[in-house]
Amino acid sequence: MTKALLILLSLLTASAAVAQQRIVTPVDPLTMGTDDFARLADPALWDGLTVTRIEFRDDRAFWRLYRIDNARKPDGPLWFVPHDNENAAFQAAIYAVRAYGGQVIAVEEARSVDGPDSRMNGDVAFGKPIDPNRNFRDESPAYASEILAGLGQPPRLIVALHTNEPGYDAASSTCGPPPPAYTGKGEISVLLCSDLYMPRRSFYGDWPFDDTDSVAIVSYPGSGGPGDGFCVHGLADADMNIMLERVMTSDGSLSNFALFHRLPYVNLETQDRGVTPQGLGDARSRLLAMIGTVMDRCAPIDGLSLRPPRLAEPIRPTRRKRR
Numbered sequence: 001m002t003k004a005l006l007i008l009l010s011l012l013t014a015s016a017a018v019a020q021q022r023i024v025t026p027v028d029p030l031t032m033g034t035d036d037f038a039r040l041a042d043p044a045l046w047d048g049l050t051v052t053r054i055e056f057r058d059d060r061a062f063w064r065l066y067r068i069d070n071a072r073k074p075d076g077p078l079w080f081v082p083h084d085n086e087n088a089a090f091q092a093a094i095y096a097v098r099a100y101g102g103q104v105i106a107v108e109e110a111r112s113v114d115g116p117d118s119r120m121n122g123d124v125a126f127g128k129p130i131d132p133n134r135n136f137r138d139e140s141p142a143y144a145s146e147i148l149a150g151l152g153q154p155p156r157l158i159v160a161l162h163t164n165e166p167g168y169d170a171a172s173s174t175c176g177p178p179p180p181a182y183t184g185k186g187e188i189s190v191l192l193c194s195d196l197y198m199p200r201r202s203f204y205g206d207w208p209f210d211d212t213d214s215v216a217i218v219s220y221p222g223s224g225g226p227g228d229g230f231c232v233h234g235l236a237d238a239d240m241n242i243m244l245e246r247v248m249t250s251d252g253s254l255s256n257f258a259l260f261h262r263l264p265y266v267n268l269e270t271q272d273r274g275v276t277p278q279g280l281g282d283a284r285s286r287l288l289a290m291i292g293t294v295m296d297r298c299a300p301i302d303g304l305s306l307r308p309p310r311l312a313e314p315i316r317p318t319r320r321k322r323r
């Protein structure tokens, strides 16, 4: 055996050991110093919930997740909060897992335990920070496997929760002109039309859909039609704001991953309203109102498994540029 080969082998062994590193720690949510937990340090809220921190390396990144299980009602959705700076989404997930059962998976942006939160995970050995919702890739499956470890069979409903910058950039929309004095800067709005998104706006605009940024995003395969999106008929019947996302190739988001793996999935978005108690409460209430509708219209009935979206033909994920 050559010296070079020996060095290569030892390097491979070392990287395999790093890849397998996984630390699981039970956590007391009432003594956690991180902002998400500190804001919710109410014993009544956490009664019956167990919290576990999961840390692992995958490829070039170090990841830290929190898993929160409803011990009394383990059946229920997977509530996914990928972006650590979307604080109302974390709160809505905790309230939702209490009310409806299931499991929360929330990504803690690994380098800012004490500092301001970021959307991106900057704890990487090399290269750019990673968006936790663009990292669901079949060619590096460890991350997706860890997030979805509790999915079960048949898979539970996945509800992803987000907050976003207000409004949208009218210049990137193919819909008509924006409302007068509209000054959005985000990318998520039921006013946005593009090659990717087709909006279905709430007819009556009742709260929380008096706000164009409170929307469900439902993906459907490019080989099919919008009606193939999971639960789209139920959500439209409930007069929700819906952005119908046409997916040709996966962008690494969980919504696209779920579509290609035929997992039941709904994504809920609302405008970020800051971290004052009022702002968090307003955004959280809008998310919870949408969650209520999703549970009403899309959640499985006991004894019946969910039907994944009907697909016109087999589809294969391929890489796509970021949108």
Ligand SMILES: [Zn+2]
Residues within 6 Å of the ligand: 082, 083, 086, 161, 162, 163
């Ligand atoms: Zn987000």
